[in-house]
Amino acid sequence: MNIELTLKTFLNWLLINGLPVILIIIGGFVSIKIFHFVLDRYFKIFAKTNDNIESEKRNNTLKAIMKSVFDIFIIISALLLILNKLGINIAPILAAAGVVGIAVGFGAQRFVEDIINGIIILAEDQIRVGDVVEIAGKGGLVERVDLKMVVLRDLSGNVHYIRNGKIDIVTNMTKDFSRYVFDIGVAYKENIENVIEIIKSVDEDLRNDPNFVNDILEPIEILGLDKFTDSAVIIRARTTTKPIKQWYVARAFNLRLKKRFDELGIEIPFPHRTLYVGQNKDSSSPILNMNVENQLKG
Numbered sequence: 001m002n003i004e005l006t007l008k009t010f011l012n013w014l015l016i017n018g019l020p021v022i023l024i025i026i027g028g029f030v031s032i033k034i035f036h037f038v039l040d041r042y043f044k045i046f047a048k049t050n051d052n053i054e055s056e057k058r059n060n061t062l063k064a065i066m067k068s069v070f071d072i073f074i075i076i077s078a079l080l081l082i083l084n085k086l087g088i089n090i091a092p093i094l095a096a097a098g099v100v101g102i103a104v105g106f107g108a109q110r111f112v113e114d115i116i117n118g119i120i121i122l123a124e125d126q127i128r129v130g131d132v133v134e135i136a137g138k139g140g141l142v143e144r145v146d147l148k149m150v151v152l153r154d155l156s157g158n159v160h161y162i163r164n165g166k167i168d169i170v171t172n173m174t175k176d177f178s179r180y181v182f183d184i185g186v187a188y189k190e191n192i193e194n195v196i197e198i199i200k201s202v203d204e205d206l207r208n209d210p211n212f213v214n215d216i217l218e219p220i221e222i223l224g225l226d227k228f229t230d231s232a233v234i235i236r237a238r239t240t241t242k243p244i245k246q247w248y249v250a251r252a253f254n255l256r257l258k259k260r261f262d263e264l265g266i267e268i269p270f271p272h273r274t275l276y277v278g279q280n281k282d283s284s285s286p287i288l289n290m291n292v293e294n295q296l297k298g
Contacts, residue, residue: 020085028078035070039063061128061145068146111148113165118147126170132244134171136162174243177217180250182239184257185232187267192233195266196222199237202257212252215245220253231269 043059121127127135127150131142138160140152150167152160186195203220206212218240226236241249261268 021082024078024081024085028074031074032071035074036067039066060130061122064129064144065122065146110163110165114149114163115147117167118145118149118164121145121150121164121167121170122147127172130244131175132173134173135169136166138162139171173246176243178241178243178246179238180241180246182235182237182250182253183226184235184237185229185268186235186261187231187269188233190233190266192225192235195235198260198264198266199235199257202253202260203239206249206253206256212249215242215249217241 040063043063122145127133127142127145129142129145133139133142133152135150135152138152138154140154140158140160142150143153143159144151147164149164150162152162154160184195184199186192199222200220207216207219216239220237220239223236223238226234228234239246239249239253258268260266
């Protein structure tokens with residue numbers, strides 16, 4: 001008799017409370033899935049109308065943030081509804097949460113600082129997923145941006161987790177476009193005007209290459225003869241590329257320039273020194289032994 005009564009009581013509870021709880025869980029899960037699907041479809045359509053890498057990076061960042069915020073909202077709402085269905089008065093919980101929130105606020109200044117700075121970073125579009133940046137002394141490809149932190153992966157594969165509150169200076173190397181600065185050293189004996197024309201010619205060939213025609217935005221800009229060093233004169237130039245393509249283009253340009261210099265006999269000098277033999281107090285010079293060998297090729 002007691003078993004039947006207990007089973008009946010359990011079934012009544014399951015119908016009155018258990019079923020609504022299950023429906024709330026299912027509803028929350030379905031809501032999240034529907035929101036993610038709609039968001040993905042919207043950004044996919046938006047990406048077709050704005051077919052460029054900058055829009056894609058910003059869309060991916062905003063999409064990840066919106067999904068995260070919506071998921072947290074649905075989970076908290078579902079938990080509160082479940083507690084209410086189980087007969088637990090949530091009013092004291094909400095009141096206690098407010099008091100705890102105030103207390104935690106004083107001890108969680110770093111967390112609040114991260115959130116506020118994260119909102120500013122996202123609102124000003126400073127960092128997007130896919131950018132190459134330098135922040136807080138670390139540089140790399142941005143893999144994730146949220147309200148709490150930025151995740152970078154550097155060239156060696158190391159992953160850096162940087163709190164938004166620690167970010168005060170952002171160096172974004174792939175915003176809208178990218179540039180690469182060349183310091184090209186040639187021997188003092190070379191004709192500088194001729195070397196500049198060779199540099200322009202190599203750049204033109206590279207821009208006409210199908211593998212690079214879509215990556216280079218402008219002809220190379222010759223900034224001029226920049227400095228005199230011990231063994232070379234330095235010609236400075238820069239090229240403008242699509243975001244994150246500057247290193248790819250620069251390596252190809254350097255390779256072609258080296259080959260062209262070799263073909264034309266343009267000297268890329270190596271460091272050398274002029275030796276001066278000092279004098280003693282009596283105006284005599286120390287002995288400098290030198291051995292010169294002349295090898296004739298037969």
